[in-house]
Amino acid sequence: MSVQRKPVPGLYLVGFMASGKTTIGRALARKIGWPFIDIDSEIEARESRAIAQIFSEHGERHFRGIETEIIRHHIAQIEAGEPAIVALGGGAFVQPANRALIEASGGTSVWLDCPLDMIRKRLGDDSTRPLAADRKGLETLFTERRSSYALANHRIEVESDDPSAAVERILTLAIFRHA
Numbered sequence: 001m002s003v004q005r006k007p008v009p010g011l012y013l014v015g016f017m018a019s020g021k022t023t024i025g026r027a028l029a030r031k032i033g034w035p036f037i038d039i040d041s042e043i044e045a046r047e048s049r050a051i052a053q054i055f056s057e058h059g060e061r062h063f064r065g066i067e068t069e070i071i072r073h074h075i076a077q078i079e080a081g082e083p084a085i086v087a088l089g090g091g092a093f094v095q096p097a098n099r100a101l102i103e104a105s106g107g108t109s110v111w112l113d114c115p116l117d118m119i120r121k122r123l124g125d126d127s128t129r130p131l132a133a134d135r136k137g138l139e140t141l142f143t144e145r146r147s148s149y150a151l152a153n154h155r156i157e158v159e160s161d162d163p164s165a166a167v168e169r170i171l172t173l174a175i176f177r178h179a
Contacts, residue, residue, distance in 0.1 A: 009083045009107075010075065010084055010086060010102075010105060010106075010108070011028075011034075011085050011086065011108050011109075011175060012027050012088055012093075012107050012108065013086065013087045013109075013110055014088050014092070014093035014110065014111050014149055014152050015112035015114060015158075016119055016141075016142055016149070017089075017090035017119065017123070018119045018122040019090075019113070019114035019158055020112050020121060020158050020163060020166065021038075021087035021112055022041075022087045023163045024112060024158075024170070025038070025085045025087040027085070027163040028167045028170055028171075030084075030086075031167060031171070032120070032171075034085050035082065035084045036084070036085050037074050037085070037086045037087070039071060039074075039089050040087075040089045042074075043066055043070055051089075051119040054066070058160070060091075063169060066094055068097055068098055071086075071088070071092065071102075073103055074086055075105045078105065078107070079105055091145070093111075093152065096150075096174075099151060106128070108153050109151075109152035109153045110152060110153065110155075110173070111155045111156065112155065112158050112166065113149070113155050113156065113157050113158060116138075116139060118137070118158070118161075119138075123138075154173055156169050
């Protein structure tokens with residue numbers, strides 16, 4: 001006799017920098033009682049330095065390798081039985097290897113689609129995000145990444161700075177109908 005385990009859910013929030021992945025993810029995790037994981041924070045804790053410093057000292061390719069390792073680690077934990085809300089960095093879902101890991105795990109990806117004007121407002125004069133330093137290139141990067149984000153299982157429009165509206169829309173997804 002073969003026993004099949006029901007997959008444990010992992011919800012992966014994807015989208016451009018400052019689209020609300022961390023804020024919405026934390027609010028959602030509090031509401032449903034799941035752990036919240038912020039991949040960028042995990043990277044900074046593991047490396048004992050800011051992402052901008054990792055970029056400047058070792059380059060984006062090195063950073064992306066670390067990012068994939070940490071995503072793989074958390075997927076393994078989720079598959080071992082602990083559901084979680086995971087906020088990916090803005091470029092994580094753009095990487096085909098990361099998308100494949102999430103898809104193979106049975107995880108649900110949700111694109112938080114935030115307008116560029118709102119992102120610019122949220123970024124303000126933030127200089128801690130390495131790929132936001134070039135404000136003229138921000139629109140190009142935003143446009144280029146949209147096709148990757150569109151590969152997510154679901155798309156939620158982020159229309160305000162109030163995370164509760166996005167949380168409520170996420171809670172209507174099939175992953176939560178039996179959770």
